[in-house]
Amino acid sequence: MPNRDSSMKTAQDEARTPRQNVLVQTGDIVDRGPNSLELVRYFERLKEQAREAGGQVYTLLGNHEAMNLLGQYQYVNRAELTRLGLQPVKQPLLGAQQPKKLPLELGLQRWHELMQPGSETGDLLLSRPTAVVLGSGACRTLFVHGGLVPELLDLASQGEASASTPEALLAQLNVLMQGALRKCAGTAGCPRSAPEFDFLYGPYSPIWYRG
Known part of the structure; x- marks a missing residue:
C-alpha cells in the first residue's frame, strides 16, 4: 500500500473532521436510570470538548427535564x-438539632434543591432550548422532543410582531417555554387556568405532543 503524506487530506478525510460533527440530544436524559446527574454533567463536558474540536452538541428540553423542574419526581x-442521601453533609453547628432522615428521604430533599432555579443543575436544565433547526437546503432539519403543530406556533406568535420568520418564531417559542418553566418551577405544575399550562402540559405542548 503506497504511503501518503500525512499533510494531504482526501475529500473523505475532510468530511470526517470534527468541525462538521453535530450531535443533538433530544431530551429525557434524566429519569432513565441511576445516573441522571452524571449524564447531565457528562453532556456539559461533551459540549465543551465539541466546541474545542470545532463541532457542536445540542441538548434539548424533554418532558422529563420539565417534570423535574416542576417538582414531579415520581420517575x-x-x-x-x-x-444522594448518603453523601456527607457539612458539619452542623454545635448544639444544633438536626432531625434524622432516611437516605431516600434526604436524597429526595437534596434532589428538590438541585432542581430549583439558581442551582447549577436547575439552571442547566432551564437553559435548554425546546427546538432547534440545523443544516441548510434539503438537509435543513427541525429537532424537538415531541413535536410542533401550527396551533402551538400560532399561540407562540401572538402579540409578537418580531416573530415574522420561522427562526424568530422558534426563538420566541424557546423563550416562552423557559419563562413558563421558571414561573412554575418547583410548584408541581401550573393550574389549567394559567397561560403557561398550554406550553407545559397542553395537547400541543412541544415536549408532550406525539402526533
Missing part, C-alpha cells in the same frame, strides 16, 4: 436518590 430512580 426519579430510587437508587440515585438513596445515593
Whole structure:
C-alpha cells in the first residue's frame, strides 16, 4: 500500500473532521436510570470538548427535564436518590438539632434543591432550548422532543410582531417555554387556568405532543 503524506487530506478525510460533527440530544436524559446527574454533567463536558474540536452538541428540553423542574419526581430512580442521601453533609453547628432522615428521604430533599432555579443543575436544565433547526437546503432539519403543530406556533406568535420568520418564531417559542418553566418551577405544575399550562402540559405542548 503506497504511503501518503500525512499533510494531504482526501475529500473523505475532510468530511470526517470534527468541525462538521453535530450531535443533538433530544431530551429525557434524566429519569432513565441511576445516573441522571452524571449524564447531565457528562453532556456539559461533551459540549465543551465539541466546541474545542470545532463541532457542536445540542441538548434539548424533554418532558422529563420539565417534570423535574416542576417538582414531579415520581420517575426519579430510587437508587440515585438513596445515593444522594448518603453523601456527607457539612458539619452542623454545635448544639444544633438536626432531625434524622432516611437516605431516600434526604436524597429526595437534596434532589428538590438541585432542581430549583439558581442551582447549577436547575439552571442547566432551564437553559435548554425546546427546538432547534440545523443544516441548510434539503438537509435543513427541525429537532424537538415531541413535536410542533401550527396551533402551538400560532399561540407562540401572538402579540409578537418580531416573530415574522420561522427562526424568530422558534426563538420566541424557546423563550416562552423557559419563562413558563421558571414561573412554575418547583410548584408541581401550573393550574389549567394559567397561560403557561398550554406550553407545559397542553395537547400541543412541544415536549408532550406525539402526533
